[in-house]
Amino acid sequence: MASGEEDGTVEEKETNNKKRTKGTIATAWLTFYNIAMTAGWLVLAVAMVRYYLQKGTHKGLYRNIARTLKFFQTFALLEVGHCAIGIVRTSVIVTGVQVCSRIFMVWFVTNSIRQIQNEESVILFVVVWTITEITRYSFYTFNLLNHLPYFIKWARYNMFIVMYPLGVIGELLTIHASLPYVRRSGMYSLRLPNKYNVSFDYYYFLIIVMLSYIPLFPQLYFHMLRQRRRVLHGEIIVEKDE
Numbered sequence: 001m002a003s004g005e006e007d008g009t010v011e012e013k014e015t016n017n018k019k020r021t022k023g024t025i026a027t028a029w030l031t032f033y034n035i036a037m038t039a040g041w042l043v044l045a046v047a048m049v050r051y052y053l054q055k056g057t058h059k060g061l062y063r064n065i066a067r068t069l070k071f072f073q074t075f076a077l078l079e080v081g082h083c084a085i086g087i088v089r090t091s092v093i094v095t096g097v098q099v100c101s102r103i104f105m106v107w108f109v110t111n112s113i114r115q116i117q118n119e120e121s122v123i124l125f126v127v128v129w130t131i132t133e134i135t136r137y138s139f140y141t142f143n144l145l146n147h148l149p150y151f152i153k154w155a156r157y158n159m160f161i162v163m164y165p166l167g168v169i170g171e172l173l174t175i176h177a178s179l180p181y182v183r184r185s186g187m188y189s190l191r192l193p194n195k196y197n198v199s200f201d202y203y204y205f206l207i208i209v210m211l212s213y214i215p216l217f218p219q220l221y222f223h224m225l226r227q228r229r230r231v232l233h234g235e236i237i238v239e240k241d242e
């Protein structure tokens with residue numbers, strides 16, 4: 001008599017193989033991690049809605065949620081580790097660029113320059129990140145638990161089409177708004193002469209960061225479009241080794 005696996009479809013067999021290779025400890029850790037991250041971003045969403053309903057303005061909202069945002073966005077650094085040790089099938093480079101650019105936005109732009117914290121662009125990228133991350137982490141969680149509702153899968157691989165550009169617009173407008181303050185204050189800059197004999201201008205560094213979105217963002221976006229074709233339309237995509 002044929003075993004259950006022999007009876008299964010190619011898709012089922014592939015899922016079983018993937019699970020076996022991932023291992024129990026890794027699966028348990030990822031389940032815990034994804035539940036914690038879904039909960040964290042949900043807390044953030046509730047805090048934002050409550051603040052807006054109580055105050056009727058977005059002014060002061062960033063300060064109200066800053067701690068939670070910094071904590072959960074920084075925690076996402078673990079994702080680079082997940083890829084590096086091979087417990088998730090994702091590129092370290094793609095994940096690294098995504099996570100580091102977000103951490104940079106949170107710590108070295110929004111958190112460091114108080115004057116821009118009430119900009120609408122800050123609210124734009126925080127709202128977009130929040131919606132995206134609730135969907136993404138619940139997708140991973142339900143997927144690991146083998147109970148993935150189709151609408152979450154659909155949302156994970158469709159919402160980014162609009163959300164990614166919106167998030168980028170919010171981030172770029174925020175960096176742009178910070179430029180005059182950075183120039184005036186000379187923050188994080190090193191002027192000559194100094195004992196190291198090096199100079200660094202954070203103002204120009206921020207302009208370089210903004211320009212680096214031009215080559216880097218399309219790569220992240222096309223990566224997600226490929227993932228979308230693979231997951232929603234079953235296309236076999238041959239990726240180059242990183």
Ligand SMILES: CCCCCCCCCCCCC[C@@H](O)CC(=O)SCCNC(=O)CCNC(=O)[C@H](O)C(C)(C)COP(=O)(O)OP(=O)(O)OC[C@H]1O[C@@H](n2cnc3c(N)ncnc32)[C@H](O)[C@@H]1OP(=O)(O)O
Binds near residue numbers: 100165223224
């Ligand atoms: C220091 C100076 C910094 C300079 C900065 C330069 C700027 C560069 C430009 C950067 C622009 C970024 C802008 C961005 O911040 C804006 C926004 O995010 S706006 C909001 C919209 N965003 C999105 O929709 C994000 C989309 N991106 C992502 O989801 C990820 O970041 C990405 C790494 C791109 C995801 O790719 P991935 O390959 O992981 O896709 P999948 O989700 O399909 O996963 C692939 C497989 O891995 C499994 N997996 C992954 N993670 C987990 C996990 N945590 N738990 C369990 N399993 C996981 C997943 O299930 C897939 O498995 P399988 O292949 O078996 O199906």
